Amino acid sequence: MRALWLAAPLALTRHVAIFAAVVTAVALAAAAAASTPFVRAGVKSSALRGQVQAMSPLAAGFEVDTGGSLASDAKRRQDAIAFGREHGFTQPSVLSSRFYATIQSDNFDVQVMARTDAAAHVKHLSGTNDNGIWISSVVQRAAGLHVGDTLTLTENQLSAGRAPTVHLRIAGVYRALDADFQNPYWANWVQEISTRNPNDSPLPTFVLMP
Secondary structure (H helix, E strand, O other): OHHHHHHHHHHHHHOHHHHHHHHHHHHHHHHHHHHHHHHHHHHHHHHHHHHHHHOOHHHHOOOOOOOOOHHHHHHHHHHHHHHHHHOOOOOOOOOEEEEEEEEOOOOEEEEEEEEOOHHHHOOEEEEOOOOOEEEEHHHHHHHOOOOOOEEEEEEOOOOOOOOOEEEEEEEEEEOOHHHOOOOHHHHHHHHHHOOOOOOOOOOOOEEEOO
């Protein structure tokens, strides 16, 4: 009886197709078993890279947030740069200035943002690096604007008189940041990009300018 069991595997050699299928199945099973630790390590490594990326200096570094008039914005920027140099920060300061405005033609609120190299750290959908402002895909859809058009902004408040306006040329359109959460350059502005409650109204999107 024992001899029959020992000879059973060899019987498959008479049926080449079946024997090849069995050998292939065994080889695949062995390869899968051997690769499991590597797959698991790869998944962990990918997750770790995502966590490290999220913990960039812009998310976990030193940040100063202050208010004031637009007229004193240049002075605040100079003070921030001097502070960084004085305390020996290893990377140049990233400066951001922001205020709220309204697109005059559509009564659509936006956040006007001047941030160091901002246009270089968004996903470009159309346009070039020529002088001008960058609008998000949300503003493009809402206002029906395109590259080369003029965006007219006015004050984001009720005024007894006529509110001042400014006319800005559109240099490009970028992918809205609420659809680009993996972008580490905007990690410290997440709270201004998207609401925690999906039922809340969307936050005003950024208009990027020099």
